[in-house]
Amino acid sequence: MSNTADKTAVLPFAASCSGAVAVARPLPAEIVRWMSETVCPRPEGEARGAHGALFWTSCEGARIGLFRPADPALARGAGRAGFLAVARDRSAMIDRRLGAAGGRRMTAAFAARLAALGAAADDGMFLVPVLGDADAALARIRLLACAEPARTEFGPMTLTLSAAYADAEDAPLPALAAALPEALARALASGPERLLRADPRPSLASEALAALDEGRISLAYQPVVRTDMPLFPAFHETLIRVSHPGGAPIPAGRFMPEIEALGLSRLFDRRVLALALEKLRAMPTLRLSVNVAPGTLADPAWIETLEAEAALRPDVTRRLIVELTERGAGLRADLTLPFVRRARKTGCAIAIDDFGAGCTALSQLVELRPDILKLDGSLVRGMAEDPARRPLVEAVLRAARALDIMTVAEFVETPEDAAALTEMGVDALQGHLTGRPAAAPATLAPKGRRLPA
Template identity: 40%
Template sequence: MNGEAQKPVDKTAAEDNGSERVLPASHDLSPGRRDDLFSTAANAVGDVAYRWNINSDHIHWAEGAQAMLGVHKAEDMSSDSALRSRVLCQNGSSRLDAFTGATVADNGAGVPYELEYQLKDDTGALRWYEDRGRWYAGADGKPEIAIGVLRSIDERRGQAERIERLKTFDELTGLLNRKHLMGAIEETLGHTVRTKSSGAFLLLAVDNLTLINDAHGFDVADEVIVGIGKRLRGLARRTDAVGRYSGNKFGLVLRNCSKERLIAVTERLLASVRDQVIQTSRGPVATTVSAGCVSLPAHAQTVEHALSHAEEALTAAKQMYRDSYVMYTPSREREQMRRHNLNVADELVAALNQRRICLAYQPIVSSVTGDVMMHECLIRLEQPDGSIAAAGNFVPIAEKLGLIGLLDFRAMELTMETLRNRPDVTLSLNVSGRTTSDHMWLDTLVAQLRADRTLASRLIVEITETVALHEIAGSAEFVTTLRDLGCQVAIDDFGAGYTSFRNLKTIEVDLVKIDGSFVQDLVTNKDNQFFVRTLVELAHNFNLPIVAEWVGNAEEVAMLRDFGVEYLQGFFLGEPVLQLPAANMRGALANKRA
């Protein structure tokens, strides 16, 4: 030993390179270096360390404190008393109160503390800080020294406040969000009961938001929504509640509002939007709103009833024309229909779960030979008592309530199962308009057809003319996908939509089915005869074979054959049956010819 002080050695590094390495002075952990190391580490992560002598009320700050606190004069932050006028603690107490009011005694290791408070900088702005550290007691057991770290948490607090605000308010408009709008309806219903007064709920929707999106873009549409929200809020009283119900819908809850006043308020709200354009970043935009109105509690005693009745009235208003409103009025027939629809929906769900959805097969015959060429698959519902319900009893309700996709999926499964079990038949499957854009339905069908290529040539998929022409591009893609797999595609209800040569050419189907309403009374109705001949000529111009539906007698069979219709379908030729015949029928028209 030569008597020189030994410097700390980094053993890990020494082992790596086979020699001893002396640590830099800044990493020295000897007592004299600890404070500097503490300050250096705090500064490295953007914090500021401090030592506070509580008895002398002197605060020693590490480098960077003035910039973090936004204080230009060092004396304004050299003591707690100097900072006191700038600090706003959440509970109204001071930083010192957090120490002197502590119930924990210092046993020699110090007592930890953690505070959050705001501090006013030299510009008058409030900044949020997190203050963490330990205080140490003097000989009398009272706090004497505090050593801590100050961290700016403006961003964190701002995010927390934004999250908290979003729990109550809509992010775009600043109005109440849907949850708290519903809470306002509930409060108003309670108020009307307690005070024996009346209130109202209005549901308003922007009429032409889709057109605004297409013409100006979503940003401008958002500006329109914000502008309408401001107008509604400007017209509302202090006791009223205004909120955003959904994308283009607003809700307004009114207290102490009679029916007469409700009409006046609604007309004023509509006029405020109609009579003055909304200024946006791309110029003025004109728009209107429609409204559904419900009196509380006269026509709605619960929040759920208020919302459903307002939706119903709004739907009726939008069906009339733009810039209109409808006052909800109870209707026994409407309530009975609603209950019936809900009962049917429950039965549909139960039938799907219990595998009581089935198919009936109706033959489609050749007008020339009378042979059965294919069968249309018609969906049926087996009721718990064993009776069978036709599609007309539940499909319209399923479409209205959004359950049609489930029925289409089950019908597709049953059709594919029949094709696998009966290699001698060709089947035609109907799909709804919603299903033509259902990628899961199409992907499932594609997967099954690719697994067994022999099925595609015996499958025809029917889409209605109105659906096919509603979105030409989407329908054409749907049809192309099926035809590329080897399926055929038919347009059902041909003549009921807006057929044109261009549309038929774009969609490229394989078969057309003339809407049955034009076949009814064909023999005696000259207009129907002219229309059917025209449709046949139109289809034949594209080399498309034709099926005539609802064929009801031998005279119609003869006339349709003379018009050039290739295939016939109707109860006269064969009713739908739950079990396919053992083999394709031959000569179905043998004893039914004119």
């Protein structure tokens, strides 16, 4: 390979980058080889890049230009070596507006501008080798690639880009090849015009996806106990458990936000549904609830799995409860009602989770008519010691009773709170007081955890 422009010309570039997920995968072997040839392993005592054969984007104060690092002294003076991965912001929206042909022209214009910077292309992203400060290099790239609007049949359209940066000395190339696309996906999801530093250490999201691929996913079961039948759980909420290869757990609360940002939560929701249906088949008297992330509302595979189960075993889906978060139902209001209608046809019940944590109006309960309303812990925790909470909770309970909706108070941890909520008329309680998550569903309430009469 004689120069970067030649390399760029033979690499594929996608006509449309559909969003963050499109680039959230490890770089292919040919790109890793290009990275290896761009940043050569340095002999002891010499600067990395001193023997590189390809162009670099050099940042020296206000001057940013292109050079071949043939002179070791020049390479040493340029600073640390690394890679910027860049991609167009709002690609899917722009391509929908312009149509397929217009999107391809926009992509071609973007590609041509970045090719001049010594970039390698990989299906929606560009990699640019950098010597020196990454922020200064990105500013120069934006100036060269985005300053002039692209001409389209709809008139001039301004290009913007987001980027991720990895220091070439932080980790081996395979680790960088996995970290850069993931960081770029997060930048695109939180953009426009963002720059994130890639962490070459395996992220919790990467480890969780590996666990999903390798079958290291299981369920825990937390009982929900009726206040009028405190010995027998009304149902159990399923909670996902992900483990390292050695068996140590990976806390879901730490990796799920990143999984959701990457648009991958539906993959975990599918697995949880499959495991829950399997458990319901094995235990004919059991009732379970499963949580559905906002992105799953638009996932045909999830709802089709539920419908297929209902066609074969309607007794199973009649014992399933689908929990939608209040936040998710509000964010995807256009998808929530069609999803609820399809799910209800399978015989399952619908619950609204975390009610009171967001800003959902009580009027939404009239439209969705959930079977169960779960009051968020922030609304009910400390009820016994804070009488100011009572009017709001009582208003919610009155509306639920009028609509024949079962109410569950979440995160109940003290007998005093349990007594106050029972006296107010909450139908069921969930929390450490009534039972912690366990590897198997409980048939009776935990010993010593009996609720107030």
